Amino acid sequence: MIVSVFEDLPNELIVKVFVYLSPYDLLRAFENVNWRLLCILSKQKLCLPNNQGMSRQVYHQYLSSILPTRQSQIVSLYLSDQCAAGAVQWFFDTCIYLLPNFPLRALTIEGVSRQIFDILLSKLHFSPHLQHMTIDIHMMQWYREEYLNLPDFYYLFPVLKNIPQLESLRFNRDPTRPSVVMYENLKLFPPVAYHLHTLSIDSCSHELIVALLHSSLPVLRQLKVRFELDPLDYSPTCVSISSNRIPQLSHVSFTNAKSFRWVLVLFADVYQHGQLRSIVLYDRENIFRHKQLVTANELHRWFLKSIQCTSFQFHFRHFIYDGLLDIIKRTLIEYQNLFDVRYQLNRFNSFDLFVQYPKKIKFSEIDNINNDLNVISFDSSSSSLYEDLCDRWHDEIRLDLNGFSSQLDISQFALNNALEIFSILVNQTTSVRIRKLYINMNIPTWLSSLYIAAHGNSTKILDDTGIETVDLSGINTCLIKAAEQIVSVFGGVKNLILFIDNTLDLTLGHLQIALRRFVEGLPTLIYFSCAVHARSTRAVDMSEISPWILSGGLNRSVSFRCKRYNLDLWL
Numbered sequence: 001m002i003v004s005v006f007e008d009l010p011n012e013l014i015v016k017v018f019v020y021l022s023p024y025d026l027l028r029a030f031e032n033v034n035w036r037l038l039c040i041l042s043k044q045k046l047c048l049p050n051n052q053g054m055s056r057q058v059y060h061q062y063l064s065s066i067l068p069t070r071q072s073q074i075v076s077l078y079l080s081d082q083c084a085a086g087a088v089q090w091f092f093d094t095c096i097y098l099l100p101n102f103p104l105r106a107l108t109i110e111g112v113s114r115q116i117f118d119i120l121l122s123k124l125h126f127s128p129h130l131q132h133m134t135i136d137i138h139m140m141q142w143y144r145e146e147y148l149n150l151p152d153f154y155y156l157f158p159v160l161k162n163i164p165q166l167e168s169l170r171f172n173r174d175p176t177r178p179s180v181v182m183y184e185n186l187k188l189f190p191p192v193a194y195h196l197h198t199l200s201i202d203s204c205s206h207e208l209i210v211a212l213l214h215s216s217l218p219v220l221r222q223l224k225v226r227f228e229l230d231p232l233d234y235s236p237t238c239v240s241i242s243s244n245r246i247p248q249l250s251h252v253s254f255t256n257a258k259s260f261r262w263v264l265v266l267f268a269d270v271y272q273h274g275q276l277r278s279i280v281l282y283d284r285e286n287i288f289r290h291k292q293l294v295t296a297n298e299l300h301r302w303f304l305k306s307i308q309c310t311s312f313q314f315h316f317r318h319f320i321y322d323g324l325l326d327i328i329k330r331t332l333i334e335y336q337n338l339f340d341v342r343y344q345l346n347r348f349n350s351f352d353l354f355v356q357y358p359k360k361i362k363f364s365e366i367d368n369i370n371n372d373l374n375v376i377s378f379d380s381s382s383s384s385l386y387e388d389l390c391d392r393w394h395d396e397i398r399l400d401l402n403g404f405s406s407q408l409d410i411s412q413f414a415l416n417n418a419l420e421i422f423s424i425l426v427n428q429t430t431s432v433r434i435r436k437l438y439i440n441m442n443i444p445t446w447l448s449s450l451y452i453a454a455h456g457n458s459t460k461i462l463d464d465t466g467i468e469t470v471d472l473s474g475i476n477t478c479l480i481k482a483a484e485q486i487v488s489v490f491g492g493v494k495n496l497i498l499f500i501d502n503t504l505d506l507t508l509g510h511l512q513i514a515l516r517r518f519v520e521g522l523p524t525l526i527y528f529s530c531a532v533h534a535r536s537t538r539a540v541d542m543s544e545i546s547p548w549i550l551s552g553g554l555n556r557s558v559s560f561r562c563k564r565y566n567l568d569l570w571l
Contacts, residue, residue, distance in 0.1 A: 011040060018044055023066055024058055047076035048091075050108075051084040053468065053494055055526050056559060056570055059087060063094045074102040079120070081142070082111035083495070083527045084570045085561040092116065100126035110136040114146040121155070124163055131167040131195075133159065138172040138202060141531070141566055147174060152204040152228075153211070160193045168198035192216045197248075200224040206236035206258070210266070213241045221248050226255040238265050243274035253280040260294045260316075264302050271312075272305045282317040296334040303357045314355040437490075440473040447485040469495040476501040483514040487521030495527045502533035508540045512548055519554050519571065528569040542567045 009017075014037070018026055023046040030037045048067065051059055067074060079088045104127040109120060117137070124130065135155065137147050156171050197219050201209075203226055236258060249270055257263050263281065270276045303312065318328075328351070335341045335355065342354040439446050470493050475482055479500070486496070496518065500506060518528060532539045542562045549560055559570040 007034075007036070014040055015044065022049055023047060023070075024061055027066065042073075044073060045075045046070050046073045047106075048074065048078055050078045051080055051087050052082065053526060054084070056084075056557060059084065059090070063091060067095050067098060071098055071101040072103065075104060076106040076108075077102070077104060078108045078110070079112065080108070080110035081113075082136075083529075083568075085559045085568045087559075087570070088112050088116055090559075092119070096123070099123055102127070104130050106130070106132040108134040108136070110134070111143070112137075113143045117155070121158060121162070124159075127163075128165065130163055131165060133163065133166055133168070134170040134172075135159070136170075136172040138174055142561060142563075142568075144174060152201075152208050156201070156204075156208070160196070164193060165195055166193060167195050169196060170200040170202075171204075172202040174203065193220075194218060196220055198222045202226045203228055206262075210237060210239055210241075213246055213266075214239075215245070217246050217249075219248050220246050222251045223249060224253040227257060229256060236262050238262055240265055240268050241270055243270045243272070246270060247274050250275045251278045251280075252276065253282070255282040257281055257283060261298075264294060264299070268302065268305065271302070271309065277309065277311065278313045278315075280315045280317075296331075296338045299335075299355070300338050309357075312357045314357070316353040316355075317350060318353075435467070436469040436471065437467050438471045438473070443472050443475055444477050444482065444485065447482070447489055451485065451489045467493060469493070469497065471497040473499040474501050475499065476503050479504070479506060479510050479514040480517070483517040483521075487517060491522065492524050493522060494524055496522065496525060496529070498530045500530065500532040500536070500539060502536035502538070504536075504539065506532070506539040508544055508548075511540060511542075511545060512553060515545070515569075516554060519556055519558075519569075526571055528567075528571070530567045532565045534565055536565070539565075 030041060048062055079091060081088050107130060109117060152173060192215060196217055199220060205228055209225055254263060260281065267276055332343060339355050339357060343351055345351045467490065470490050475498055518525065541564050543564060545567060546562055549558065556571060561568050
């Protein structure tokens with residue numbers, strides 16, 4: 001019998017194995033093993049990964065040991081304050097001087113203050129090899145006000161101008177404030193991005209997209225955009241983009257485009273003379289209104305404009321509003337007379353329409369535009385969880401536990417369903433990976449039922465399922481009691497998120513006791529977030545907890561931030 005060991009593997013396979021390990025784990029495990037592995041490590045590409053789920057101690061190792069000693073190997077940085085209070089400022093204080101020495105290929109900026117964002121942008125000219133960038137300033141509860149009044153092009157245009165070598169850019173901003181700017185003004189300073197092939201923008205104006213497409217984007221191939229929710233009476237500027245501006249554009253995905261006809265006008269020349277072969281529209285607004293509706297004959301005439309296109313795929317997703325079903329049925333009949341059409345009804349009152357011109361549709365070729373974490377919802381209308389949970393044991397799922405107050409015996413209902421969940425988990429040959437557990441109603445009852453179900457088995461079922469995040473929304477009972485229940489049920493959780501209902505009386509003393517119980521009773525806890533309903537007049541001002549934490553009230557090293565209705569801890 002031949003015994004194989006890790007060192008028998010060729011260098012090429014060892015390099016592939018190393019890719020699956022974080023730099024911290026990789027260096028801890030292999031840095032001092034032997035000379036061969038040390039040589040392989042010296043050529044391995046490294047990164048500063050996303051700090052979500054990363055403790056302060058590990059993050060400190062990255063900043064103090066890995067980044068300074070492995071400067072020539074750092075090709076990617078993920079700078080985020082989203083789940084780690086003060087992490088990016090910590091990076092600034094210790095490693096910002098190293099930025100010109102990193103051969104950066106990719107950079108993600110997420111959830112940072114506007115001041116830090118501006119400083120980062122001013123230093124990016126020191127990274128001539130930067131090719132991929134993600135900017136995420138979406139729904140930030142801590143710095144939201146700093147970005148609200150800025151138009152969508154305020155940061156996007158400077159990024160494209162100052163980093164002309166970018167190949168892909170994802171820009172995600174807060175959608176709560178529309179930023180309608182005159183198209184003629186945007187044309188005055190268009191960016192030039194000669195290498196950009198993929199562009200994704202979440203929340204922007206129609207005018208910004210028109211201005212961008214009129215600029216020089218010679219290799220842009222994929223465009224994905226979610227438009228702002230404009231006023232109902234708003235009509236975007238109808239212009240046609242020349243194919244000379246975007247000659248290689250082949251795939252377009254628009255959400256909330258507002259007008260089907262506007263999209264067809266916008267890309268008429270690109271389809272006729274360029275390489276456009278796929279359009280995906282996902283709309284929440286009712287574009288089946290008379291002025292917005294594109295008939296089958298109009299779409300057919302649009303298709304006939306190109307003699308070089310051999311196959312075009314059109315995918316349309318829309319919500320079904322009251323009184324709209326008859327219009328949709330008539331439209332489908334018209335489309336079926338001219339095209340090969342497929343459609344399917346979805347949950348949450350939406351439907352998909354697929355049009356392939358001129359060939360028939362192969363559903364395996366249709367992209368899935370919903371890449372969210374799989375969700376299994378378990379509420380009082382569920383007859384059984386077994387089929388959903390067993391069929392998807394290999395997925396990392398989010399399990400939603402809901403129990404409506406109208407249930408006659410919510411306690412027995414929760415207990416029965418909790419027992420069913422755990423009986424399924426016990427009988428699985430491979431553990432179900434429930435990455436996130438979300439409970440938004442009858443939280444004390446669910447916690448009690450989960451405790452009974454979990455402790456009634458001989459194994460630690462909750463630990464085996466790998467639950468990393470517990471999100472409890474709408475806590476309306478004593479926070480100290482809730483803390484005891486949470487600690488007794490979720491001993492291995494890493495991220496704990498609480499939302500306090502506006503009916504709960506929360507004093508400073510209760511908050512201090514609950515925080516100490518969470519920190520002491522959950523040894524693996526890394527991120528804790530507590531938010532109070534904005535209309536609450538019965539809860540303490542969260543900022544009053546600051547002196548107590550600074551004086552060592554938690555008996556543990558912690559970074560934190562707090563304001564009237566929010567508190568974040570990073571341990």
